[in-house]
Amino acid sequence: MKKHNIVAYICSRGRYDTSLSQAMLSIAMQTRVPDAFILYDDNTESERRDLREIEIYRYIFQLFEIKGIKWSVIFGGAKGQHFGHQAVQKTATDLCFRLDDDCVAESDVLEKLELQMVDDVGAVGCSILTPPLFPYKNSSSAIDNLHAPNEQWSVIKETKSVDTMHCSYLYRANVMDFDLRLSRVAFREESMHSYGIKLKGYRVLITPGIIWHFRNNKNGGIRSSESEQNYRHDETIFIDWLKASTTYKDQKLVVLDAGLGDHLVFKKDILPRLKEKHKNLILAVCHPYLFPDEKTISIADAQRMGDIDKYNVYKLGVDTNHQGSLTSLFEKMYL
Numbered sequence: 001m002k003k004h005n006i007v008a009y010i011c012s013r014g015r016y017d018t019s020l021s022q023a024m025l026s027i028a029m030q031t032r033v034p035d036a037f038i039l040y041d042d043n044t045e046s047e048r049r050d051l052r053e054i055e056i057y058r059y060i061f062q063l064f065e066i067k068g069i070k071w072s073v074i075f076g077g078a079k080g081q082h083f084g085h086q087a088v089q090k091t092a093t094d095l096c097f098r099l100d101d102d103c104v105a106e107s108d109v110l111e112k113l114e115l116q117m118v119d120d121v122g123a124v125g126c127s128i129l130t131p132p133l134f135p136y137k138n139s140s141s142a143i144d145n146l147h148a149p150n151e152q153w154s155v156i157k158e159t160k161s162v163d164t165m166h167c168s169y170l171y172r173a174n175v176m177d178f179d180l181r182l183s184r185v186a187f188r189e190e191s192m193h194s195y196g197i198k199l200k201g202y203r204v205l206i207t208p209g210i211i212w213h214f215r216n217n218k219n220g221g222i223r224s225s226e227s228e229q230n231y232r233h234d235e236t237i238f239i240d241w242l243k244a245s246t247t248y249k250d251q252k253l254v255v256l257d258a259g260l261g262d263h264l265v266f267k268k269d270i271l272p273r274l275k276e277k278h279k280n281l282i283l284a285v286c287h288p289y290l291f292p293d294e295k296t297i298s299i300a301d302a303q304r305m306g307d308i309d310k311y312n313v314y315k316l317g318v319d320t321n322h323q324g325s326l327t328s329l330f331e332k333m334y335l
Helices: 020-028 055-066 081-089 109-115 189-199 228-247 260-277 299-303 313-319 326-334
Strands: 006-012 036-041 070-075 095-098 103-105 121-129 169-172 203-213 252-256 281-285
Touching: 006 020, 006 081, 006 109, 020 036, 020 055, 020 103, 036 081, 055 070, 070 081, 081 095, 081 189, 095 109, 109 121, 109 169, 109 203, 121 189, 169 189, 189 203, 189 228, 252 260, 252 299, 260 281, 260 326, 281 299, 313 326
Parallel strands: 006 036, 006 095, 036 070, 121 203, 252 281
Antiparallel strands: 095 169, 103 203, 121 169
């Protein structure tokens, strides 16, 4: 089996004194020891604590070091777990194992998940069980049936392909971005992320293995104390994203949210070479009349598919300290 580099991580808020230490300990006790652990602490600045000064956490960090697990903490801006997921996966080079801060993974979970992570698999999850166990009927992981009980809420007895993941799972880093347009509750974030991986051409699987979910709605949690309006906001984004993503499935997206000169440079220097690499191009542009022979959509339509800031070539230039021409910057972005 291929040796992967696995970053295990937890996005947490308000659970220093409840389930966070248990979740972290379950990662340390995996038979397949992860290569690194990251805690994304999404508490407000006034709520944060230095966990190295709390005895149980000090022991856990020492345990990580004994087992050869590099650990670090990223402080968030109290914006929600989707910002944490995105920040962590950008640090990873291979696989990420996300575990909720009120979950405890049985010791063989990561080993079982990694066994399924062959080249054409983008994400794999296992059972997420909340005591007492309940015999769910008509469960589903289908993208068009998300209101049904999720298949991961029951004991999974065989490996199978699904559309979406729930809660905690192993995934291939940087295949699919997390949608940062969502509110702080990040409703539907894991459905959008996992189904987005499937739309990229990877299989998404569930397989036998158990993560215990000790749900605690009264003490902390990324989604605690949030209004119903946020859930409605996120559901609207999800519906628009799903419609746009399935409509333009298997098409290479180009976003030119820029001026006329940028469009002309792209058309002359980049488009011919890009068409050689990709048979199905779709251009989100401000000046569609420049591309009479291409399939074009509006910038607003592209925004429904997700955060388009990643297509900003000037931001890419600043982030990479680019010193070359606009053409070479477009090459870096698309070729």
